[in-house]
Amino acid sequence: xxxxxxxxxxxxxxxxxxxxxxxxxxxxxxxxxxxxxxxxxxxxxxxxxxxxxxxxxxxxxxxxxxxxxxxxxxxxxxxxxxxxxxxxxxxxxxxxxxxxxxxxxxxxxxxxxxxxxxxxxxxxxxxxxxxxxxxxxxxxxxxxxxxxxxxxxxxxxxxxxxxxxxxxxxxxxxxxxxxxxxxxxxxxxxxxxxxxxxxxxxxxxxxxxxxxxxxxxxxxxxxxxxxxxxxxxxxxxxxxxxxxxxxxxxxxxxxxxxxxxxxxxxxxxxxxxxxxxxxxxxxxxxxxxxxxxxxxxxxxxxxxxxxxxxxxxxxxxxxxxxxxxxxxxxxxxxxxxxxxxxxxxxxxxxxxxxxxxxxxxxxxxxxxxxxxxxxxxxxxxxxxxxxxxxxxxxxxxxxxxxxxxxxxxxxxxxxxxxxxxxxxxxxxxxxxxxxxxxxxxxxxxxxxx
Amino acid sequence: xxxxxxxxxxxxxxxxxxxxxxxxxxxxxxxxxxxxxxxxxxxxxxxxxxxxxxxxxxxxxxxxxxxxxxxxxxxxxxxxxxxxxxxxxxxxxxxxxxxxxxxxxxxxxxxxxxxxxxxxxxxxxxxxxxxxxxxxxxxxxxxxxxxxxxxxxxxxxxxxxxxxxxxxxxxxxxxxxxxxxxxxxxxxxxxxxxxxxxxxxxxxxxxxxxxxxxxxxxxxxxxxxxxxxxxxxxxxxxxxxxxxxxxxxxxxxxxxxxxxxxxxxxxxxxxxxxxxxxxxxxxxxxxxxxxxxxxxxxxxxxxxxxxxxxxxxxxxxxxxxxxxxxxxxxxxxxxxxxxxxxxxxxxxxxxxxxxxxxxxxxxxxxxxxxxxxxxxxxxxxxxxxxxxxxxxxxxxxxxxxxxxxxxxxxxxxxxxxxxxxxxxxxxxxxxxxxxxxxxxxxxxxxxxxxxxxxxxxxxxxxxxxxxxxxxxxxxxxxxxxxx
Numbered sequence: 001x002x003x004x005x006x007x008x009x010x011x012x013x014x015x016x017x018x019x020x021x022x023x024x025x026x027x028x029x030x031x032x033x034x035x036x037x038x039x040x041x042x043x044x045x046x047x048x049x050x051x052x053x054x055x056x057x058x059x060x061x062x063x064x065x066x067x068x069x070x071x072x073x074x075x076x077x078x079x080x081x082x083x084x085x086x087x088x089x090x091x092x093x094x095x096x097x098x099x100x101x102x103x104x105x106x107x108x109x110x111x112x113x114x115x116x117x118x119x120x121x122x123x124x125x126x127x128x129x130x131x132x133x134x135x136x137x138x139x140x141x142x143x144x145x146x147x148x149x150x151x152x153x154x155x156x157x158x159x160x161x162x163x164x165x166x167x168x169x170x171x172x173x174x175x176x177x178x179x180x181x182x183x184x185x186x187x188x189x190x191x192x193x194x195x196x197x198x199x200x201x202x203x204x205x206x207x208x209x210x211x212x213x214x215x216x217x218x219x220x221x222x223x224x225x226x227x228x229x230x231x232x233x234x235x236x237x238x239x240x241x242x243x244x245x246x247x248x249x250x251x252x253x254x255x256x257x258x259x260x261x262x263x264x265x266x267x268x269x270x271x272x273x274x275x276x277x278x279x280x281x282x283x284x285x286x287x288x289x290x291x292x293x294x295x296x297x298x299x300x301x302x303x304x305x306x307x308x309x310x311x312x313x314x315x316x317x318x319x320x321x322x323x324x325x326x327x328x329x330x331x332x333x334x335x336x337x338x339x340x341x342x343x344x345x346x347x348x349x350x351x352x353x354x355x356x357x358x359x360x361x362x363x364x365x366x367x368x369x370x371x372x373x374x375x376x377x378x379x380x381x382x383x384x385x386x387x388x389x390x391x392x393x394x395x396x397x398x399x400x401x402x403x404x405x406x407x408x409x410x411x412x413x414x415x416x417x418x419x420x421x422x423x424x425x426x427x428x429x430x431x432x433x434x435x436x437x438x439x440x441x442x443x444x445x446x447x448x449x
Numbered sequence: 450x451x452x453x454x455x456x457x458x459x460x461x462x463x464x465x466x467x468x469x470x471x472x473x474x475x476x477x478x479x480x481x482x483x484x485x486x487x488x489x490x491x492x493x494x495x496x497x498x499x500x501x502x503x504x505x506x507x508x509x510x511x512x513x514x515x516x517x518x519x520x521x522x523x524x525x526x527x528x529x530x531x532x533x534x535x536x537x538x539x540x541x542x543x544x545x546x547x548x549x550x551x552x553x554x555x556x557x558x559x560x561x562x563x564x565x566x567x568x569x570x571x572x573x574x575x576x577x578x579x580x581x582x583x584x585x586x587x588x589x590x591x592x593x594x595x596x597x598x599x600x601x602x603x604x605x606x607x608x609x610x611x612x613x614x615x616x617x618x619x620x621x622x623x624x625x626x627x628x629x630x631x632x633x634x635x636x637x638x639x640x641x642x643x644x645x646x647x648x649x650x651x652x653x654x655x656x657x658x659x660x661x662x663x664x665x666x667x668x669x670x671x672x673x674x675x676x677x678x679x680x681x682x683x684x685x686x687x688x689x690x691x692x693x694x695x696x697x698x699x700x701x702x703x704x705x706x707x708x709x710x711x712x713x714x715x716x717x718x719x720x721x722x723x724x725x726x727x728x729x730x731x732x733x734x735x736x737x738x739x740x741x742x743x744x745x746x747x748x749x750x751x752x753x754x755x756x757x758x759x760x761x762x763x764x765x766x767x768x769x770x771x772x773x774x775x776x777x778x779x780x781x782x783x784x785x786x787x788x789x790x791x792x793x794x795x796x797x798x799x800x801x802x803x804x805x806x807x808x809x810x811x812x813x814x815x816x817x818x819x820x821x822x823x824x825x826x827x828x829x830x831x832x833x834x835x836x837x838x839x840x841x842x843x844x845x846x847x848x849x850x851x852x853x854x855x856x857x858x859x860x861x862x863x864x865x866x867x868x869x870x871x872x873x874x875x876x877x878x879x880x881x882x883x884x885x886x887x888x889x890x891x892x893x894x895x896x897x898x899x900x901x902x903x904x905x906x907x908x909x910x911x912x913x914x915x916x917x918x919x920x921x922x923x924x925x926x927x928x929x930x931x932x
Contacts, residue, residue: 017699035722049728049730050730066747092566097547101729116568117561118728118729118800120726120804121542121544121547121565122717122811123720123721125547126714181793203740237694240695248588252576255576256576256579258573259576260489260578263493263578266784267497268564271563272504272529273504276504279508279527280511281555284511286522296731313873314871314873343567345571349571361572361576364572364770365571370572372570383481393499402701424602
C-alpha cells in the first residue's frame with residue numbers, strides 16, 4: 001500500500017507543470033506574507049508615531065492656550081487606536097480602506113467619525129496580494145491543475161483498462177490519487193502557515209488554527225468539486241475548461257454580480273444626509289436662541305445644570321452645547337445610516353454563506369479583525385471614548401480651569417481590542433455542507449466508473 | 450497573401466465556430482450577463498447621481514437659508530462638494546467604488562473626501578464588480594480563447610492542415626484568415642454592449658457640454674476593437690505554436706491568469722512597496738510644522754503676523770488696528786488662509802505624486818500587458834480613473850479657497866474695524882444677500898484634453914500591441930509546421 005502511494009506521489013510530481021505551479025504558489029504565498037508583514041509594520045509605525053506626537057501636541061497646546069481651556073480643546077486631538085491583530089497580516093481585508101487610528105477632538109463626533117486616511121484608490125481597487133488571496137483564488141487553481149486529468153489521462157493513454165483489471169477498487173484507486181494530491185497541497189498550506197507564524201509573529205492561538213482549519217476545509221471543498229467533474233470521465237481538455245469556468249463563475253462573476261446587486265439595491269444615501277444634518281445641527285445654533293440650545297444641552301446632561309445660562313456674548317458652555325447639538329440633532333439620520341450598513345452586511349453574509357470563497361473571505365476578515373462590522377464596532381467604541389473625554393473636560397471648561405491644572409500625562413493614546421464574534425461550528429457548516437453536497441451528487445456517477 | 454483566401458478562411462472559421470450548440474450557450478450566457486451588468490450599471494449611475502445632486506441642493510438650501518451673520522461664521526458653516534459621475538460610468542465603474550464622494554468645505558481646514566462605497570462594504574467588494582467593461586476585459590477574452598484555441602492545433606491533429614497547404618494556401622492566409630474570423634466573432638459580443646451604452650447615453654443625455662462624451666465613447670470603442678483584435682491574433686498564434694489543442698488551451702488560460710490576475714496585482718503591490726504612502730499624521734504634522742515656521746495666525750505672539758501688523762499700521766499711518774479702514778481680523782485670516790492653503794497644496798501635490806508613482810508601475814505595465822492597457826484606457830476615457838478623482842479633489846479645494854477668501858473679504862469690507870475678534874452675535878453682521886451671490890459648487894468632470902493626455906501611454910501601448918500581434922502572426926506563419 002505504501003509503495004502504491006509512493007508511486008502515485010512520484011507520478012503526480014513527475015510533470016514539469018505541476019512542479020512549476022507548486023513552486024509558484026509557494027513563492028506567491030511567501031510574497032503574500034511579506035506584503036502582510038509590511039502592512040502590519042506600517043500600522044505599528046503609525047501607532048508609534050502617534051504616541052510621540054501626542055505628547056508634543058499637548059505641550060504645544062498647553063503652552064499656547066493655558067488660560068483658555070475651551071480654545072485649547074478646540075484644537076487638541078486625542079488618539080484612539082484599533083489594536084492591530086497580527087492575523088491581519090494574513091487577511092488585510094478592510095484594514096486598508098478603514099483607518100486604524102482615530103485622532104479626535106471633543107467637538108461634534110459625527111463630523112470626524114468617517115474621516116479617511118490617505119489612501120490611493122488604485123491600491124484599493126487592485127486589492128491586496130496577501131495570503132488570504134493566495135488561498136482563496138490560487139489554491140483552487142492548483143487543485144484544478146493537479147486533478148483535472150487524473151482519470152482522463154489514464155483513458156487517453158490507454159492505461160485505464162489495466163487499472164480496471166488490476167486495482168481492487170477503481171474508486172479506491174481514484175481516491176488514493178486524489179488523496180496524495182490533497183496531502184501535497186496541505187503540506188504546502190502548512191508550510192505557508194508555518195512561514196506566516198514565523199514572519200508575522202503569530203501566536204498559536206485558536207484563531208490561527210481556525211484559519212488553518214478553514215483553509216483546509218476550503219481546499220477539501222475544491223477537491224470534492226473536481227472529483228465530481230472528473231467522475232464524468234470526459235476528456236482532459238473538457239475537464240480543464242469546465243473546471244476553470246466554474247472557478248471563473250465562483251471566484252469572479254458571482255461575487256462581482258452580488259456586489260453590483262448589493263450596491264445598487266442599498267445605496268448609502270443616509271451617509272450624505274447625516275453629514276449635512278450634523279453640520280446644520282451645530283452651525284444653525286449660532287443664529288438661534290441661546291437659551292434653547294443650552295436648555296437642550298442640559299436635557300442631555302442634567303448634571304451640568306449648575307453652570308447656569310451664560311447667554312451674554314460668547315461662552316464656551318454655549319459653544320460646546322452647540323457642538324453637542326451636531327451629534328444630538330443628527331441622531332435620526334445616524335440611526336438610519338447604521339441600519340443601512342447593518343442591512344448591507346447581513347445581505348452580504350447571507351449570500352456569501354452559499355458561495356464558499358466569499359464565505360471564507362468574510363470569515364478570514366472576521367478572524368483577523370479586519371471586517372466591516374468590526375470597523376463599525378471600533379467606530380462605536382471611538383464614540384464612547386469621545387463621550388468619556390467630553391464628560392471629563394466639560395466641567396473643567398465650564399469652570400474656566402487653566403490647562404496646567406490638568407495632568408495631561410494621563411491621556412496616552414488609548415487602545416481598542418477587536419472582538420471576534422464567531423461560532424466555530426456555524427462558520428464551518430457552509431463549507432462542510434458544500435463539500436458533502438458535492439460528494440453526494442458524485443456517488444451515482446461513481447458506480448459507473 | 451490573397452485577400453480572397455483570407456476571406457475564405459475567415460468565413461470558414463465563422464461557420465465552424467458558430468455551429469456547435471455550446472457556442473449559443475456561451476453567447477446567451479454572455480448576453481444575460483450583459484443585460485444584468487447594463488441594468489445595474491445604469492441603476493447605480495442614476496441613483497448615485499440623483500442622491501448626490503439632491504444632497505448638493507439640500508446643502509445649498511441650508512447655506513442660503515442663513516440669516517444676516519458674521520462672514521466668518523459662514524466660512525465655517527461651509528458647504529459640501531459631492532462628486533458627480535460622468536455618464537460613461539454606466540459602462541466602466543473604474544475607481545468609483547474606491548473613491549470618496551463627499552467632502553465638507555470650510556475655512557482653514559482641508560477635510561478628507563469621505564463615504565466611498567468601499568468603506569461601507571464587506572470584504573466582498575475586493576472580488577470585483579460586474580460592469581460592462583469587466584465583461585469585455587475579462588470574460589470576452591476567455592470566451593475567445595475557448596472558441597479559438599483549437600483552430601489550428603486541431604486542424605493539424607486531424608490532418609486538414611496538410612491538405613490545405615498542399616492545395617496552395619499559405620500559412621499567412623490561414624493565420625490571418627482565422628484571426629479575422631475570430632475577431633468577427635468577438636464583434637458579435639461587443640456590438641450589443643456598444644449599442645446598449647450608446648442608447649443609454651442618448652437617454653441620459655450629456656449633462657456637461659465640454660465633455661465630448663461621444664468622442665470618448667468612440668475612443669473607448671476603437672480601443673476595445675484593437676484589444677479584441679490583439680486577443681484574436683494571440684489566440685490563433687498560440688494555437689498554431691502548440692502541439693495539441695489541449696496544450697493550446699492550457700497555455701492561453703495560463704496567459705489569461707497571468708495577465709488578468711497576477712501581473713496587475715503584483716504591479717500595484719510593487720508600486721505600493723517602492724513608494725510608500727506616508728501616514729496621515731506624518732502628512733499633517735509636516736504641514737503644521739511649516740505653518741508654524743511661516744506664521745501661525747492662531748498664535749498671538751507669532752512673529753510673522755506681528756511684523757505684518759506693524760507694516761500695515763505704518764502704511765495706513767495709524768497706531769491701532771481698530772483705526773484701520775478695514776476689519777483687521779478679516780485681513781489676518783485672509784493672509785492665514787493664503788499661507789496654509791499654499792502649504793497644503795504643496796504637500797498634497799507631493800502626496801498625489803507618490804500615488805502617481807505607485808500607479809505608474811501599473812500604467813506602464815500596459816506595455817507588457819494588453820489587459821492593463823485596455824483597462825487604463827477604458828477607465829481614463831470613461832472619466833472614472835485616478836486623475837479624474839484628483840481633478841475633483843482639486844476643484845473642490847479651489848472652491849473651498851474661494852469660499853473662505855470671499856468670506857474674509859466680506860469681513861474686511863463690511864465688518865466694523867472696531868470689532869477686533871469674535872464672530873458671535875447679531876450686531877456685526879453682513880446681509881444674507883451675499884450668501885446667495887456666492888455661487889454653488891457644481892462638479893464638472895475633468896475635460897477631454899486631460900483625459901486624453903492621461904490615457905496616452907495606454908493608447909500608444911495598444912497600438913504597439915496591435916503591431917506586435919501582427920508581427921507575431923507573421924513570425925508564427927514562418928515558423929509554423931503542418932505536422
